[in-house]
Amino acid sequence: MCSDAIEGKHHVSDYTRAQALCESGRYKAGDLFAFIGKMHRDGMGTAPDKQEALRWYERAANAGDPAAIVYLAQLDLAAGRLEGAIKGLMRAEEHES
Secondary structure, three states: OHHHHHOOOOOOOOHHHHHHHHHHHHOOHHHHHHHHHHHHHHOOOOOOOHHHHHHHHHHHHHOOOHHHHHHHHHHHHHOOOHHHHHHHHHHHHHHHO
């Protein structure tokens, strides 16, 4: 996963290099999009930008990344959108199978 590159599996501490590793084609598009969303959300190698993060997480979810789908469901739940959260979790389960 691209997040492995960031969190030390490949011992990459330079986020620009980590992003290049993810873009190398070794990873699925959804994983790459979720990685970029996490960078924007947490301000890793860039200024934190929740709107930009959300845009990348939505792209990751549309590419079928289960972790991104769950993250968006958690946002729905936190905002009181229970129906959206349930649909998101069901969708994530479908992509896990």
